[in-house]
Amino acid sequence: MDSTGRFLLSLVTAATFLQVRSTVTVIGLYGETIEVPCNNGAAKPVDLIFTKWKYKMDDGTSGDLLVKQAHKEQAQIQAMDGYKDRVTIAANSSLMIQGGSLVDQRTFTCMVVYGSNLDEHPVDVLVHKKPLPPQIKDKAKELENGKLTSLGVCTAADANPAAVIMWSKNGKLLVADGKTIIITPSVKMDPSTGLSTTTSGLQYTAVKSDVGAKFTCTAKHSLETQVSAPETFIIHYPTEKLSLQVLAKAPIREGDNVTLKCNADGNPPPTSFYFSIKGQKVTVKDSDTFTLTAVTRNSTGDYKCSLVDDDKMEASEKVVVSYLDLSLSPTGKVLKMVRDTLLVKMEQDASGDAKVSWTKDNRKLDETPRFDNVTYADAGFYVCEVSVAGIKRSQSFQLVVEGTPVIKKMTEHHSEDGRHKVLTCEAEGVPRPSVQWSVNGTNEENSYINGKATHKITVVPTGNLTITCIATNKLGNHFMALNVSSLIKDEKIPGKGAQDDSSDQALLIVFIVVGLIIAAAFVGLFYWLYIMKSRRGTWKTGEKEAGTSEESKKLEECNAKV
């Protein structure tokens, strides 16, 4: 018998050899068709006459259900009660009971009549039903730390046999100890259906670590073990530790808003706190924060918070406000005369070690600038920058150096062609001096670089001249004279030095003589070539004559110079 179908078949009482009949138990499902096999589903005897199903009625007597003659197609229903419409017989002689319910939990007997024999096969039928999914009801709103509280009631309804309920916390079975955990189980049977509802009340003593713990109940049943949806509970416990938090970006600077937050580890958290602000007690209700707006260096100190109902529970935190004051003298635009003294004074007051740096026109200086004797080069934009953790301040001054013009240099040069003179006058001074020569010239050039004004003109002096250069600005003027000699006189200078050049002239004579000898040699060579060529008649006379006349001219020139 391999095809028991959806039906559970088990041998409750082993057949004894002494007894012909063996009692078999079959478990059917509530609400479904129950198959009651005849003789464990054994094959029908060949000489079968008829099969009959009987049942044990509520009063203990036997009632007939149906009879199936071996040679007939249809079985004859004999039942008069509720079974009349619910029973049929399968081809393999199994009794099929539709819409199984708990009333079907009784003994059915299959009677097989064949040849001259009669066998009876009684079967005990049980009807099982799994409970509805278990549910936790009457849940506690919150659990008090250390207090035994009714957490909830778990219900597994309408089962047969009754389900068994167990409680778990985070998947771990809770075992009743009669003190911190009390479990009250109960089973009630519905008299109309006969189904049982199991309930289990859990009384539980919560501890702080039960925050977030998942409580479940499990309904254990032969057909299926089901677990309820998990439940978590709010657990109330008193504050054990207080901490004060400073909510501000570090470092805290003057002008920042600093929020103090008092954190209590109790549940529910306290709704009011005391904040101790510089020795003053402030009560804060419905909040755990207190904000210090625009703190100053005077705000530096210890801050405290405590519980309103237990001021021994206290936390404190230090608040340090960084600050930096910088005062620079002078600032803004500073006007100084050359060679003046400028005193630079920088004062700073900071909450920590301040870093000071100076720049002049964006270039870093190695030290604080000192001006005992101001020069034009000192002019510039000076920035002093001071910083401590998180704070940076800078101040600056623009140093302007002024002075009356001073002529630094006057020069005269020959122009490249030797026919002019270039006069240059250089004068220092701020504001820009106007530089002029006392004569008019051409190719006038002016420049003003780093406080130095340059004026350049080209002149043609006709005689010895005394020329003045004058440099003028709003602060004063400066002039200087320059003796400029005439160009004619200048050309004579090499003539004067002729005796010095006598050795050069001797060298020139030597060159000319050597040149004449070479020329004579060439003349000889040409004459010979002419003789040779004229025999062939190809030389032109004009060319030769021109060459000779040129040579003689050169010769004459040389002789004249010597």
Ligand SMILES: *[C@@H]1O[C@H](CO)[C@@H](O)[C@H](O)[C@H]1NC(C)=O
């Ligand atoms: C008997 O027949 C029924 C219906 O044909 C079938 O569901 C069942 O499995 C059979 N039982 C046995 C024990 O063979």
Ligand SMILES: *[C@@H]1O[C@H](CO)[C@@H](O)[C@H](O)[C@H]1NC(C)=O
């Ligand atoms: C500080 O708080 C005040 C008022 O709450 C606000 O006006 C101000 O902008 C805040 N200052 C800063 C730096 O956040």
Ligand SMILES: *[C@@H]1O[C@H](CO)[C@@H](O)[C@H](O)[C@H]1NC(C)=O
């Ligand atoms: C800090 O306190 C001192 C006196 O204690 C007071 O003179 C000063 O003005 C205060 N400074 C600020 C920035 O509040």
Ligand SMILES: *[C@@H]1O[C@H](CO)[C@@H](O)[C@H](O)[C@H]1NC(C)=O
């Ligand atoms: C300032 O410097 C100039 C040139 O460097 C010098 O001639 C003059 O004596 C100095 N004056 C003082 C007061 O040091």
Ligand SMILES: *[C@@H]1O[C@H](CO)[C@@H](O)[C@H](O)[C@H]1NC(C)=O
């Ligand atoms: C320079 O030229 C201007 C006109 O171009 C004239 O008025 C002035 O007198 C001249 N100066 C001298 C020194 O020749």
Ligand SMILES: *[C@@H]1O[C@H](CO)[C@@H](O)[C@H](O)[C@H]1NC(C)=O
């Ligand atoms: C220029 O001065 C020099 C001396 O410095 C003198 O010998 C010469 O004769 C002068 N020339 C004229 C044209 O005055």
Ligand SMILES: *[C@@H]1O[C@H](CO)[C@@H](O)[C@H](O)[C@H]1NC(C)=O
């Ligand atoms: C220019 O020459 C005059 C005389 O002709 C003389 O007195 C003066 O010192 C000279 N100046 C310069 C700068 O050489």
